[in-house]
Amino acid sequence: MKTNRLQKLTKEMLAHGVDGLAVVPGPNMEYLSGIHSHLSERPVVLFFPADDDPAIIIPVLEAMKARDAGIRPDRIFDWTDEEGYTGAFQRACAHLELADYLLAVESLHMRVLEYEALKRYAPGLQTTHAEPILMALRGVKDADEIALVEKAIAIAERAIERLIPEIKIGMTEKQVAARLRQYQLDGGADGIAFGPIVSTGPNGASPHAVPTDRPLAAGDLLVIDWGCLVDGYSSDITRTFAVGEIDAESRRIYETVKLANQQGVEASGPDVLCEEVDTAARDVIDDAGYGDYFIHRTGHGLGIEGHEPPSMMQGNTEPLRPGNLFTVEPGIYIPGKGGVRIEDNIFITETGYRCLTSFTRELITVG
Numbered sequence: 001m002k003t004n005r006l007q008k009l010t011k012e013m014l015a016h017g018v019d020g021l022a023v024v025p026g027p028n029m030e031y032l033s034g035i036h037s038h039l040s041e042r043p044v045v046l047f048f049p050a051d052d053d054p055a056i057i058i059p060v061l062e063a064m065k066a067r068d069a070g071i072r073p074d075r076i077f078d079w080t081d082e083e084g085y086t087g088a089f090q091r092a093c094a095h096l097e098l099a100d101y102l103l104a105v106e107s108l109h110m111r112v113l114e115y116e117a118l119k120r121y122a123p124g125l126q127t128t129h130a131e132p133i134l135m136a137l138r139g140v141k142d143a144d145e146i147a148l149v150e151k152a153i154a155i156a157e158r159a160i161e162r163l164i165p166e167i168k169i170g171m172t173e174k175q176v177a178a179r180l181r182q183y184q185l186d187g188g189a190d191g192i193a194f195g196p197i198v199s200t201g202p203n204g205a206s207p208h209a210v211p212t213d214r215p216l217a218a219g220d221l222l223v224i225d226w227g228c229l230v231d232g233y234s235s236d237i238t239r240t241f242a243v244g245e246i247d248a249e250s251r252r253i254y255e256t257v258k259l260a261n262q263q264g265v266e267a268s269g270p271d272v273l274c275e276e277v278d279t280a281a282r283d284v285i286d287d288a289g290y291g292d293y294f295i296h297r298t299g300h301g302l303g304i305e306g307h308e309p310p311s312m313m314q315g316n317t318e319p320l321r322p323g324n325l326f327t328v329e330p331g332i333y334i335p336g337k338g339g340v341r342i343e344d345n346i347f348i349t350e351t352g353y354r355c356l357t358s359f360t361r362e363l364i365t366v367g
Contacts, residue, residue, distance in 0.1 A: 002034060009021065009048060009137060012137060016128075016132065016133050018103065018128060018133070019051075019103065020101055021105075022106075022118075023045075023106055023130070024106060024114055025039050026039065028109070028130075028138075030232060030304065034069055035065050035069050036065070037058075037062060037065065043085050043113055043114050044059070044062065045092075045118070049096065052096075053072055055071065055092060056075070056077065057085065058079075059078065059081070059085070060079065066078075085117070089117040090121045093125075099122045102126045102127070103127050104129065104133055105127050105128075107130070108131065138303055139308075139310065141324075145325075146347060146356075148232075149234070149303070149325065151230045152233055153235040153237070153357055155187040155188050155235070156184060156189075156228050157237070157358065157359045159180055159183035159187050160180065160226065161359075163183055166179065167366040168367055169217060169243060170215050171215065172212070172214060172215050173198040173200055173203070173213070173214055173216075174211045176211070176224070177195070180198070184228040185228075189228035190229045190230055190232075191228065191229040192229065193226075193228055193235060194236075194306055197209055197210075197223065197224065197238075198223070199338075199339070200216050200217070200223075201220040201338050202335070202337065202338060204222070205334055205337065206333070207331060207333060216366075218243060218245065219245065220242075221338040222240065222241040223240050225237070225238040232304050233303060234305070236345060237343055237344070237345065237357055238329055238341045239343075240257070240342060243365075243367045244365065244367045250338070252288075253334070253340050258342055260282070261342040261361065263284050264277050264278070264281030264298050264299070264330060265355055268348065269320065269352050270320055270349070270350065270352070272319065272320050273319055273320075274310050274320060275317060277299065277312040277328065278297060278312045281298045282314075282330070285332060290332045293334050294331060296331065297314075298328060298329065299311070299312035299343075299346075300312070301325065302326055302345060312327075320348050323348065324347070325347050327346070342361055344356075344357040345357045
């Protein structure tokens with residue numbers, strides 16, 4: 001167990017007035033306990049009582065992970081495939097006295113399977129969303145976490161530098177994506193943060209396009225959004241390239257997005273409202289006449305998940321705090337023509353901000 005994080009968790013649970021918190025396999029379980037598991041037909045639920053030691057419901061074949069994480073044997077409620085998980089839920093609910101609990105659960109991750117089993121064997125159980133508690137912890141990154149993100153960024157940037165000279169007219173989006181994926185793994189990444197977005201020409205008008213067999217053609221804008229994992233932490237970068245010669249409007253769009261990115265980054269700092277970062281970037285695009293084509297928020301938090309709070313968007317009046325890590329990624333997307341996005345990773349310090357990404361924002365011609 002990660003003792004310092006559990007101490008902070010207990011403090012947050014008490015501040016939010018809950019009796020405990022439960023997580024299922026995924027980023028929050030890994031963050032708090034170091035236990036790596038995955039959602040399957042075999043349910044796993046890890047409990048953190050506010051006034052007692054952690055406990056877990058887990059199949060026998062994974063129980064060693066719980067022991068290695070330091071969970072006491074009497075608080076490991078394991079079960080075999082033959083007997084099924086219902087008995088483990090019944091024993092855990094009785095032992096932890098969950099019928100009297102206000103339990104914070106992951107609204108974005110816990111399934112009906114786990115939720116119904118808890119309610120069945122703890123009929124008086126009351127639940128609330130765990131996300132405000134968890135994000136109060138995860139939203140503020142420490143030096144070790146930032147070091148991992150910086151390593152993931154460095155690997156991703158070296159990979160794109162290796163790829164650029166190899167991009168040729170006629171290559172498909174899938175071929176470019178495959179090389180970029182491999183070069184990040186070759187460079188030391190533990191894995192890929194997400195499937196690279198490689199979109200050319202009209203496909204670039206979709207911010208979350210999936211690479212296709214479309215070949216790169218002269219005059220295209222080429223959007224590449226990529227990132228990798230280092231010890232569970234993500235990088236997330238986007239750059240847009242010119243494939244051969246592009247027209248004047250494409251260049252104008254590019255320069256507009258580049259300035260919007262710069263303004264969003266420079267607006268960042270402690271106590272700045274999240275929506276103010278969005279406004280700084282969005283105003284540039286609005287003033288250039290492309291406001292209707294900026295169709296997403298300016299940025300999102302980054303860490304053990306590729307998308308996590310805080311969100312740089314209108315209506316989010318939360319102030320940025322030292323330790324926050326997020327993207328600034330304005331874009332313009334014109335149906336039938338293409339898109340431009342430029343994305344950087346920003347870390348809030350005590351006195352300002354630090355841009356962790358360093359790859360050039362000047363327009364590079366490939367092909």
